[in-house]
Amino acid sequence: MNSGNSTHERYVRYLPWLFTISFILITFLPRSLDDTMFMDGLAYASIARNMALGIGSFWQPFFANSFWLPYDNGPFFFGHPPLQFGLQSILFRIMGDSIAVENIYNLIVLIISVFLIVKIWRKLFQETPDRAKYAWLPVLCWYAIVTVYYSIPNNFLDSTMAIFCLLSCYFQLSFFKSKTFDLTKSFIFPVLAGICIVLACLTKGPVGLYPLAFSIIYVVVYDHSIAKAGVKVTAIVLGTFAAVFGLVLLYQPAYVFLKTYFQGQVVQALLQKREKAGEGLMGHFYLVKELLRNVYPHLAMLTGLYFISASYNIKTSISKETARICQLTLLVAGSAILPMLVSIKQYPHYLLPSLPFVAIFFAALFVEKVHALTLIKTKLAVAGFAIATVCCWTFTVIKLRNLEHNxxxxxxxxxxxxxxxxxxxxxxxxxxxxxxxxxxxxxxxxxxxxxxxxxxxxxxxxxxxxxxxxxxxxxxxxxxxxxxxxxxxxxxxxxxxxxx
Structure with a gap:
């Protein structure tokens, strides 16, 4: 009996990951093999390819001699900062002009995003190892968000920016979880966090600034007594960001590009002179509506999980530690979304940098009951994950046999x-x-x-x-x-x- 139980426990450890990866591949694999990509991703891949061929440069990205919008028609493309174009151009130099380049880049972004979500989850739950082992859960919640599984294969800048934002938050979280609060020994964490914010801003602009709020949010949620350390960490992160970004601006081509970008993209968007999500006051809340639309499945899953737990008479309450994690991730997600509401230029993929924290929030709400159910109904959990994995691959094969024609x-x-x-x-x-x-x-x-x-x-x-x-x-x-x-x-x- 003990041997049988240990076998089921091993299955419960690995099968959820197999199911999660299989679930991701339902959409990611077919979309990587067909010729369908959203026009933004095609434009960014074209700019990166041109850069690799010496047409344009890092600080003077070039799309074409024509452009479909009435703006961004200068001698170079100044619609977005150039970091992703530069990174992707490296792949073009290695692989040549192949459609595989942007698909491989998307795969790299996907893998790094999953890795960072797992690292942040385990760092948040490091005091409760039995919950930390459910790192597949936030990954599943993340990729189950419509905007995520649509955007990741589409080569959006927001996906790359989200990686740098996650890294910045992870470095700040690592400082606080070290428990030493000694900046003379752990100053490298806030310094790296500040550098990551620079990289985020050089990918998609001011939206990448939201990790500046992470340390203060952590102090508010966890321990007011470390407020002094929180302020110091924030000061180092901000100082590092200002120093590194200032050094970038000292380079004349960078200054010219970023000034042109800021005036033509950021200022014009704030003045409502670029693309618009809507008109009037409601236009400012488009992203809030999109966020709610994205989490309907999670709310349904949460309701279903409560009904299943009740049917098995499983009574679990959210622990104090888990409740704090929910508060932290919800506030961090809010810090990413709320500043964007100032402008009415909003699109669903603008949510991408905040969605890992939305996913961790829901996963934290799920984890207590999922843990209880897998302990009490281990065989049922194993059977459920096995069947779900087979279903995922069935859907994937069907989609692969019927690739979308463009x-x-x-x-x-x-x-x-x-x-x-x-x-x-x-x-x-x-x-x-x-x-x-x-x-x-x-x-x-x-x-x-x-x-x-x-x-x-x-x-x-x-x-x-x-x-x-x-x-x-x-x-x-x-x-x-x-x-x-x-x-x-x-x-x-x-x-x-x-x-x-």
Missing amino acids: EMAANAKEIKHYVARASTIGICQNLYHDADIHTYLQRYHSLSLTTKTENAKYVFADANCLSSFDLTKDKVVPLEHHYFLVIKNQRARDHHAVYH
Whole structure:
């Protein structure tokens, strides 16, 4: 009997991790193998590829000679800081211009994110090892968030920024968990935390500042008597950030880029002159609405867990330590989200830096009952995780056998047969502001677009503007989704070639 119990206990240790990894792969694996990526991720990969090829530079990133938005049309792309472009360009230099680059980069981001969530969970629960071993739970809660499993395979800057923010919080947490509070011996932790905030800001801007609040939040939640240490840690983190960022600004190309970025992106967003999530007061609360939409499954799981526990007459209450962890993570997540509400330029993936802490919050709410259930109903838990793992792989195989087809990626590949790489082609005026056209054509064939079609040999068109061409002289190549490539005067050239 003891041998059987120990076997089940081993299964309970490893099966949840197998299930969690299998759950992640349901969406991550198919999305890494198809040609579908959100236009932002395609644009960022294009910039990184260009940087690797020497087109543009770290402080003068270059997307194309055209851009779909009425802003960011300068000689270089100043819409976001360049750190992710620089990091990704290293992979392009190693691997060449392959679509695999951004997918491998996304995999690296995923692995590092999981690793840091696990490290923070174990550090938070280091006084209660029986809870620390449930590190798979916050990872599962994290990837079960819609915005996470949509965004991670899409090459968003927010995913990379989230890593640096997590690292900063982890270093500060490590200082407090060391219990010495001796900054002469442990000053390296707040210094590293400050450097990570610089890296976060160089990835996606001021949103990366929220870890500055971590130490003060920790003191408020855990122990007011260490307030002095909390203030000192915050001062060192802030001082390190200011010193390192100041050194960056002393470099003239960095200063020019960051000044242009701040004036063109941050200031204009605050003045409501860029993209908008909505109008009026409610436009400021778009992210709050998105957060609630993201955690509906977690609230349902929590309710279900309470019903299951009640049916087995399992009565557990949240311990004082777990309650503190819930408070800490909720406040840290809030410190990341609340400053963004100042602007009405908001998108769901802006939540990414806060979502690891949202996940840890829910995992902490779950962990007491999950622990009790696995202890009392070990065989049932083993069977449940095994069945769930098989279901995950069933869904994954089905999705792999039915990979999503992307028409614009197919169009870009078809155009390769006619147009030389890195050319500028015409595009009908009514299509110019379609971001997918710009990003797919640039990413797959380095093409720029112009609405000055009169001098263009090739024009990307749809049925609405096809009538503006002379179809007796121009050749029309049908593309997918009712698009066309018009080759100007090609019929006349073909006719001439036949008679000569």
